[in-house]
Amino acid sequence: MVMGAWRRDQGSDTAAIARSVDEPAAFAELFERHFSAVHRFLSLRTGEQAAGDLASETFVIAFRRRAEYDLTRPDARPWLFGIAANLAREQHRSERRRRETWLRLVRERPPGSENDVLAPEDAQVNNEILQAALAELSPEERDLLLLFGCVGLSYDEIAEALSLPLGTVRSRIHRLRQKLSERLRLPAEKVTA
Amino acid sequence: MAPELDALRNLWQITPEPSEQTLADARARLFDAISGGNGSVAAHARLVPRRAMLPRRRLGFVLALALILLVLLVSAAVAFGLRIVVFGQAQKAPPTSREFKIFADMDVGAPPGMESNLIANETRKVATFGDKTLWVAPTRAGGFCAILIPGGGGCDRLGTFPLTVTYSGGVPGPLSPGNPVVGEISGSVNARWVVALEIRFQDGDVIKPQLVWVSQPIDAGFFVQEIPAEHRQPGHLISAVVALDRDGNLIASQSLPGNRSAAPPPDALLDQATQVATIETSNGPVVLRTAPTRYGGRCTWLEFKGKATQVVPCLPKGYEHQQALAFAVHPLGGHSILAGECGYSAVELLHRDGSVRRVECTDQAVFADLTAADADGRLRVLDRRGRPIPRSTTDIARAILSDVR
Numbered sequence: 001m002v003m004g005a006w007r008r009d010q011g012s013d014t015a016a017i018a019r020s021v022d023e024p025a026a027f028a029e030l031f032e033r034h035f036s037a038v039h040r041f042l043s044l045r046t047g048e049q050a051a052g053d054l055a056s057e058t059f060v061i062a063f064r065r066r067a068e069y070d071l072t073r074p075d076a077r078p079w080l081f082g083i084a085a086n087l088a089r090e091q092h093r094s095e096r097r098r099r100e101t102w103l104r105l106v107r108e109r110p111p112g113s114e115n116d117v118l119a120p121e122d123a124q125v126n127n128e129i130l131q132a133a134l135a136e137l138s139p140e141e142r143d144l145l146l147l148f149g150c151v152g153l154s155y156d157e158i159a160e161a162l163s164l165p166l167g168t169v170r171s172r173i174h175r176l177r178q179k180l181s182e183r184l185r186l187p188a189e190k191v192t193a
Numbered sequence: 194m195a196p197e198l199d200a201l202r203n204l205w206q207i208t209p210e211p212s213e214q215t216l217a218d219a220r221a222r223l224f225d226a227i228s229g230g231n232g233s234v235a236a237h238a239r240l241v242p243r244r245a246m247l248p249r250r251r252l253g254f255v256l257a258l259a260l261i262l263l264v265l266l267v268s269a270a271v272a273f274g275l276r277i278v279v280f281g282q283a284q285k286a287p288p289t290s291r292e293f294k295i296f297a298d299m300d301v302g303a304p305p306g307m308e309s310n311l312i313a314n315e316t317r318k319v320a321t322f323g324d325k326t327l328w329v330a331p332t333r334a335g336g337f338c339a340i341l342i343p344g345g346g347g348c349d350r351l352g353t354f355p356l357t358v359t360y361s362g363g364v365p366g367p368l369s370p371g372n373p374v375v376g377e378i379s380g381s382v383n384a385r386w387v388v389a390l391e392i393r394f395q396d397g398d399v400i401k402p403q404l405v406w407v408s409q410p411i412d413a414g415f416f417v418q419e420i421p422a423e424h425r426q427p428g429h430l431i432s433a434v435v436a437l438d439r440d441g442n443l444i445a446s447q448s449l450p451g452n453r454s455a456a457p458p459p460d461a462l463l464d465q466a467t468q469v470a471t472i473e474t475s476n477g478p479v480v481l482r483t484a485p486t487r488y489g490g491r492c493t494w495l496e497f498k499g500k501a502t503q504v505v506p507c508l509p510k511g512y513e514h515q516q517a518l519a520f521a522v523h524p525l526g527g528h529s530i531l532a533g534e535c536g537y538s539a540v541e542l543l544h545r546d547g548s549v550r551r552v553e554c555t556d557q558a559v560f561a562d563l564t565a566a567d568a569d570g571r572l573r574v575l576d577r578r579g580r581p582i583p584r585s586t587t588d589i590a591r592a593i594l595s596d597v598r
Contacts, residue, residue, distance in 0.1 A: 024227045025227055025384075025385075025409060025412065027223070027227065028220075028223070028224075028227070028385070031219070031220065031223055032489075035211065035216065035219060036210050036211055039210075039211040039215065039219075040205065040208045040209075040210070040211075043208055043209070044204065044205075044208055048209070051211075051215075052211065052215040052218065052219065055211070055215075055219060056215075056218065056219035056222045056223070059219065059222075059223050060222060060223060060226045063223060063226050063227065064226065127200070127203065127204055127207065130200045130201070130204055131204070145201065146201070148201075149197070149198050149201030149202065149205075150201050150202065150204060150205035150208075151205070177195065177197050177198070180197040180200070180201075181195065181196060181197040184196055184197055184200055185196075
């Protein structure tokens with residue numbers, strides 16, 4: 001049942017885009033369906049402050065390019081997240097500032113917590129270190145991890161979104177997962193050094 | 194499960210959803226692109242296929258093409274019996290006009306969060322119905338405010354209400370269950386879901402009012418329908434006003450104020466209804482049920498002794514946070530049952546003796562069996578951090594309904 005519902009949703013992306021070529025207002029369906037996820041992705045990718053504008057811009061660009069959409073693709077998420085990722089990369093300067101802020105914030109954590117080995121239930125600390133680790137990655141690496149681990153796109157969909165070969169996506173994600181896993185096992189002090 | 198994937202999923206789960214303001218801003222921006230980029234008109238007007246992307250190299254050519262397109266669209270619409278108004282071409286209200294001032298003053302004194310945020314500079318005359326003129330202005334959140342002069346008006350600030358109806362009495366005195374004779378109906382339907390409107394009568398007759406469709410950013414159809422004399426007699430009165438989609442499915446339905454039905458709300462998709470909670474009384478259980486609607490909203494109702502009582506009107510998405518609309522106290526089976534929508538975390542019942550009872554919201558609904566001390570006190574709403582929401586305090590006595598069963 002769940003799969004059936006999921007497939008129907010996927011199909012309706014294409015239908016909405018196709019219809020929007022003659023009925024532009026039909027594009028609003030795509031917005032209502034995916035804006036929240038695109039916004040959350042961009043929030044993790046660039047910070048909440050920039051996410052609103054970038055997510056909004058993502059859908060305006062998608063709307064303008066809707067006639068170019070490959071209607072054989074039933075799910076519009078790779079297309080939308082590809083646009084979002086490109087926009088996020090253009091925010092490189094502000095992204096760098098954010099990364100520096102994150103590192104500074106993590107360094108400024110209370111001394112008592114600095115030597116703690118991460119406890120699995122300590123989600124707050126885990127998230128800080130995870131975000132610090134993400135901030136140290138290149139924009140492309142971050143896109144790969146967020147699209148795979150957070151958004152839940154498949155390897156194929158990520159390859160489509162980021163215009164990368166499938167093999168490259170698989171190998172990079174594998175390597176990034178290992179790297180992240182090691183980071184999460186390290187004492188907090190080493191992570192933030 | 195791999196710990197790094199767990200961590201990423203946890204991060205995703207705690208990443209907040211966009212705020213209503215972010216959503217509204219983004220919607221407005223997209224609607225600007227939809228309206229401005231391609232000269233869109235209401236979905237019902239799009240009977241003639243056209244190119245999605247017009248070339249921009251030659252402005253004159255584009256304008257000429259747009260004009261031809263508009264003529265074709267309007268011709269096609271007329272051929273199909275539709276009345277269409279391209280909002281951007283409708284007459285603007287001068288800033289010194291009465292209509293402009295009415296809209297400009299609309300938000301004066303509105304409680305926080307309840308402002309319409311309308312764009313008064315965009316007040317436009319979109320239709321005339323006999324001696325009445327309809328003025329409409331868009332809101333920043335994708336909705337609109339409309340006013341019929343002479344007559345009245347209102348706002349759907351989010352543009353998510355599928356159907357709004359205003360009734361005018363056919364005999365002197367206010368419309369009420371004791372005076373249910375309607376002389377005129379006016380209102381609007383949302384073009385996102387609705388293509389047709391029916392006024393249904395007790396004797397089985399149906400009138401389909403002429404709708405005037407107004408393009409983006411309004412994207413709605415408006416109507417004014419005088420009720421014939423034969424339908425101002427007992428047994429022939431209005432039973433419901435019903436909005437339908439292109440497949441004839443019921444999107445939304447409204448009955449006269451005070452008309453009570455023992456059936457679940459017609460807007461509810463009953464095959465997706467869920468039972469939220471039950472309160473046992475000596476006369477049997479009171480069950481709170483909810484169900485989604487075709488317009489992304491939700492209906493909430495009580496069932497007691499085989500009869501349904503609507504808790505609040507079925508609310509479109511985004512309106513469930515208006516606490517004044519969203520709950521009531523129902524005297525059922527000798528109990529006072531507090532029931533309603535709750536887009537917050539909890540409500541607090543403030544007793545006269547200073548004690549407080551907290552009722553958690555479950556599945557975005559509030560449902561509680563009130564004690565005498567509760568019913569004699571006040572109620573306030575708490576936000577997600579447990580803090581009282583300003584101006585949410587209400588006397589419970591004001592929320593008690595009179596429909597004792």
